[in-house]
Amino acid sequence: MLTFESTTYCSFSISDVRTYAPKYSQLKLHLEHGVISNSQTDALRFRGLISSPSKKWTICSAAQTQTIVLxxxxxxxxxxxxxxxxxxxxxxxxxxxxxxxxxxxxxxxxxxxxxxxxxxxxxxxxxxxxxxxxxxxxxxxxxxxxxxxxxxxxxxxxxxxxxxxxxxxxxxxxxxxxxxxxxxxxxxxxxxxxxxxxxxxxxxxxxxxxx
The missing domain is CATH 1.25.70.10 (Transcription termination factor 3, mitochondrial)
Structure with missing residues (x-):
């Protein structure tokens, strides 16, 4: 589980992000504030770490992960x-x-x-x-x-x-x-x-x- 400041946000490991996300620092900033948009997860989808299709993106909060499907x-x-x-x-x-x-x-x-x-x-x-x-x-x-x-x-x-x-x-x-x-x-x-x-x-x- 990916955790920043003792808050769990998403179900992939930090090592996965370092390995596969070329904009790790930018992604980390978005995760700290609770939002992951399509543009920040393209690299992860490419590697199969996030399987959601292009019609979905994930908004995460400290309480739960919420997926918007449009x-x-x-x-x-x-x-x-x-x-x-x-x-x-x-x-x-x-x-x-x-x-x-x-x-x-x-x-x-x-x-x-x-x-x-x-x-x-x-x-x-x-x-x-x-x-x-x-x-x-x-x-x-x-x-x-x-x-x-x-x-x-x-x-x-x-x-x-x-x-x-x-x-x-x-x-x-x-x-x-x-x-x-x-x-x-x-x-x-x-x-x-x-x-x-x-x-x-x-x-x-x-x-x-x-x-």
């Missing part, structure tokens, strides 16, 4: 969404992880068990990014927000983002620069969809009681 059209959709994130200068592994957490492909405690896996659509991703920009968030701000709360891309613009911003503005009087600062400090408020009034509904990650 058809050709779905793969194009995924890559289009990554292109939409390219302006923020994320690494390839960061883009995969952001989209994976936002759309249920990688487990996120934020969603609990409610988030079904789906392949994101680039129009949806762009709509969310465009709306966030209308709130006074620069691309640098969005980069920080997406790193802190990647799940925002999986939220509904109308049912969650706009609704929650309206609550912040109308009920709390938080607007303009104050709203921008709040979203950078606590971006999860954008995805709140529960208000238990103190009577816990076991959905604490999305409850206004945390505000």
């Amino acid at each position: 058809g050709d059209e779905e793969r194009k959709m995924w890559e289009s969404c990554k292109q939409a994130l390219s302006t923020f200068k994320f690494s390839d592994k960061e883009e995969d992880m952001i989209l994976g957490k936002a759309f249920g492909q990688v487990h996120s405690p934020y969603w609990g068990e409610e988030r079904e896996k789906e392949v994101p659509k680039v129009d949806l991703v762009n709509d969310i990014l465009d709306y966030l920009r209308t709130l006074g968030l620069s691309d640098d701000d969005l980069c920080k927000l997406l790193k802190k709360f990647p799940e925002v891309l999986g939220c509904s613009v109308e049912d969650e983002l706009r609704t929650n911003v309206r609550v912040l503005e109308e009920e709390w009087g938080i607007k303009g620069k104050s709203l921008r600062n709040l979203l950078l400090r606590n971006p999860r408020v954008l995805g709140y969809n529960v208000d238990c009034k103190g009577d816990c509904m076991a959905k604490c990650t999305r409850c206004w009681v945390r505000f």
